Amino acid sequence: MARTTSRCGTVRRTAATPAAAVSAVAAAAALAAAPAGPAFADQAPWRQVHGSPEDGGSFTAVAAAGPDAVWAFGDDSAQNAGATWIHRWDGDTWTRETLPEGWTVEPDTADASAEDEVWAAGGTPEGDAVVLHYDGESWTAPQIDPALAPTGLAAVGDGTAWMLSRPVDGYDRAVFFDGDIWRDYPAPSVFQAVSAAGPDAVFAAGIRDRTAAVDRWDGERWQPMEVPGVELPPGESDAVFTDVLARSADDVVAVGHVFWKDGDDENHYRPLLARFDGESWSVEKGEESGTYDKVADDGDGGLWVVKDGWNPTMVHIAADGTTTGQPLSDEKYDLSTGALDAVPGGGAVVVGTAFEQGDPDVFTDYGFVYGTGPWAAGGAGS
Numbered sequence: 001m002a003r004t005t006s007r008c009g010t011v012r013r014t015a016a017t018p019a020a021a022v023s024a025v026a027a028a029a030a031l032a033a034a035p036a037g038p039a040f041a042d043q044a045p046w047r048q049v050h051g052s053p054e055d056g057g058s059f060t061a062v063a064a065a066g067p068d069a070v071w072a073f074g075d076d077s078a079q080n081a082g083a084t085w086i087h088r089w090d091g092d093t094w095t096r097e098t099l100p101e102g103w104t105v106e107p108d109t110a111d112a113s114a115e116d117e118v119w120a121a122g123g124t125p126e127g128d129a130v131v132l133h134y135d136g137e138s139w140t141a142p143q144i145d146p147a148l149a150p151t152g153l154a155a156v157g158d159g160t161a162w163m164l165s166r167p168v169d170g171y172d173r174a175v176f177f178d179g180d181i182w183r184d185y186p187a188p189s190v191f192q193a194v195s196a197a198g199p200d201a202v203f204a205a206g207i208r209d210r211t212a213a214v215d216r217w218d219g220e221r222w223q224p225m226e227v228p229g230v231e232l233p234p235g236e237s238d239a240v241f242t243d244v245l246a247r248s249a250d251d252v253v254a255v256g257h258v259f260w261k262d263g264d265d266e267n268h269y270r271p272l273l274a275r276f277d278g279e280s281w282s283v284e285k286g287e288e289s290g291t292y293d294k295v296a297d298d299g300d301g302g303l304w305v306v307k308d309g310w311n312p313t314m315v316h317i318a319a320d321g322t323t324t325g326q327p328l329s330d331e332k333y334d335l336s337t338g339a340l341d342a343v344p345g346g347g348a349v350v351v352g353t354a355f356e357q358g359d360p361d362v363f364t365d366y367g368f369v370y371g372t373g374p375w376a377a378g379g380a381g382s
Helices: 020-023
Strands: 046-050 058-066 068-077 086-091 095-096 107-112 117-123 127-134 151-157 162-167 171-177 182-184 191-198 201-208 211-217 222-223 239-248 252-261 267-276 280-287 292-297 303-307 314-315 323-327 333-342 349-354 368-373
Touching: 046 086, 058 117, 068 107, 068 117, 068 349, 068 368, 086 107, 117 151, 117 162, 127 151, 162 191, 162 303, 201 252, 211 252, 211 267, 239 267, 239 292, 267 292, 303 333
Parallel strands: 058 107, 058 333, 058 368, 107 151, 151 191, 191 239, 211 239, 252 292, 292 333
Antiparallel strands: 046 368, 058 068, 058 349, 068 086, 086 095, 107 117, 117 127, 151 162, 162 171, 171 182, 191 201, 201 211, 201 239, 211 222, 239 252, 252 267, 267 280, 292 303, 303 314, 314 323, 333 349, 349 368
């Protein structure tokens, strides 16, 4: 699946203030007070495994190929554009990867199909698109069209990969890595997220005509799928899928939210959870306020979901439908999540940036990594 930042883009210090939060992180910060679910009964709790005020920086994307191969992507500044940094968990310690000098790309999306097939993509402060690749030995930046605006990336598992982009000059854009180079390819009609279960089972999710939508690549072309619509309130409103997970060609999950603005100009959100069983899609709209931003496999037939990207709740939906939740919180910091991924072998990982509350003389914002499952319980540290 694609491991991406939220629909609202990267959050930096300016977005942590009350005035900016409504505009820059409306689908997240405005919902921070959503009620939490019951305490965990079936899964190990989430715990911070990396990051500190002394380290600083920010994390905006994540990819995991195994319990000893987890990469957190971002840059070395939480307040401003900085130098690219990539931190790796190798099963014993976190280390900052050695990168070519001068890289300033902040990855917004990442994926890994193996320890030697890791991808990340994002933009530079100048607005140029950059894709990064790790082959098991070193990081390189293969050539792509710098005009692209990466939104989702999926490593297929056969040495190929897909990357989606926001429209460029009014045209939908997507590129495909064929094992040698990135090529322009037909683009889906939605671009918020992408996930691949195989070469002929690639799913893109997002919004089309104000409603949540999914397209499928069948090996030859992108085809819009029939997804039941959700009832939208009158006036300014829409429904969107912000992430998609393809566990197989007949087991696909998409998450997102319904948004509307009432007569008092107040924003409202309800979470969306959709499932495809190989025959048809079903869509459930939650009753409680909030957004479902990210989704990952739990390794046991269930799901991990990030509910509300600002001071989030990590929701676990077991295979039998039992739902529990654990809020991620800090007395001194507001937490903004950037990306979520399953960790092969059990567990999951979520990354983001912690913004110091109030107005201190010197900000100590920093990138964080939280984990759950066996990989995170073995003494991971910062």
